[in-house]
Amino acid sequence: MPFIDYYKILGIDKKASEAEIKKAYRKMARIYHPDLNPNDKEAEKKFKEINEANEVLSNPKNRKKYDQYGENWQYADQYSKQNQQQQHYRKQYGNQAGFESGSHDFSDFFESMFGGGFSGSQFRGKPQFKGQDYNAELQLDIKDVYQTHKRTLTINNKNIRLTIPAGVEDGQVIKISGHGGPGSQGGPNGDLYLSFSISNTTQFKRDNSNLFTTVDLDLYTAVLGGETTIPTFDGKVKVKVAPGTQNGTQIRLSGKGFPVYKKEGHFGDLLISYNVILPKNLSKKEIELFTELSKLAKHEH
Incomplete structure (x- = not known):
């Protein structure tokens, strides 16, 4: 199988950061995605290579092995273990166990891994390797x-x-x-x-299973109390408003938040902050009434 340069596939430098790798992968994947290139075998092959490159380079441990061992990176752990065993037997038995003096390259290693090479019984048979994640x-x-x-x-x-x-x-x-x-x-x-x-393009901010939102409340309902309609993630509900509700007051609707992960039927809470809206463009009558209220408030104090 020919060697594939994963860095070249993604069009990045070997010193690329994790963020640069992710950005390059997303860009390339969009270009060669099968949905955008129906019945295009070359694009399909390229898309597969792009995914393979991302799977290796986006994992720091696998990337380190790839940088060191190239196309044989999946066998890095076995190579390291085998090399340690070779050194151990050299020290203990010299060349009696069938080892050659000097260094062994990757091809020697793979020959021994798949049945050739060493005469010791501990190297007989073909080891099983887990597939790539x-x-x-x-x-x-x-x-x-x-x-x-x-x-x-x-x-x-x-x-x-x-x-x-x-x-x-x-x-x-x-x-x-x-x-x-x-x-x-x-x-x-x-x-x-x-x-x-x-x-998330909704009006709700999510924090684990809780949701947060801000709801406008007219001045008259805030002062006198009453009811207001509150939007939730799955519909609208009516809630009571206490008289004298201040701007920024927060209320909690239990169980109206987001589902709890892997806990069927369990939901977080919805927390609502009131934004009291002051009236604009008052009529002459409204101005007179507010003036009268102002005088009453000053007189009482």
Whole structure:
């Protein structure tokens, strides 16, 4: 299999930061996404390479291995362990165990890993390696995660049917076992790490399972009390307003917030801050009444 330069695939420098890698991946993925290039085999191949490059370079540990071992980065841990074993047996047995003096390059290592090379029984057979872990990002709207729902993702040309739990948060990462790359020599598949990018264009600010919003309240209801209609995430409700409600007063509606992650039927609270609106363009009669109220207030004090 020819070597693929992941940095070149994403069009970035080897010193690129994590943010630059993420930005480059998103840019390239948009260009070559299968939905935008139907029946284009070259674009499909390029999109697969872009995802593969991102899966490696966006993971600091895997990126370090890739920078050191190149195309053989997945076997870095085994190579390091094998090298330690070689050094141990050299010290203990010299060349009696079938070791050559001097250094061993990657090709020697892989020859020994897959059946050739060493005569010692501890090196017989073919070790099993877990497949490569994949990383993917799913972009959703906050309304999408208000209820549990199912969604089909296409990862490396494979459709994966997932249940997205209500209450998933922006930036949250979940592990989906066995949906990564295939293992080698009969080893298990890798895992899929799915991160969520959740946009929010609603009037509600989210903090875990609680929601926050500001609601305008007319002066007369604030002073005299009464009722007002409050918007919630799933509809409107009427609430009572206490007489003398001040600007900035906050009330809490229990259970009217966002779903609690993986706790079916549990919701956070909705916290509402009142913004008392002063009347404008008063009529002559209103001015007279406010003037009278002002005189009464001064007289009482």
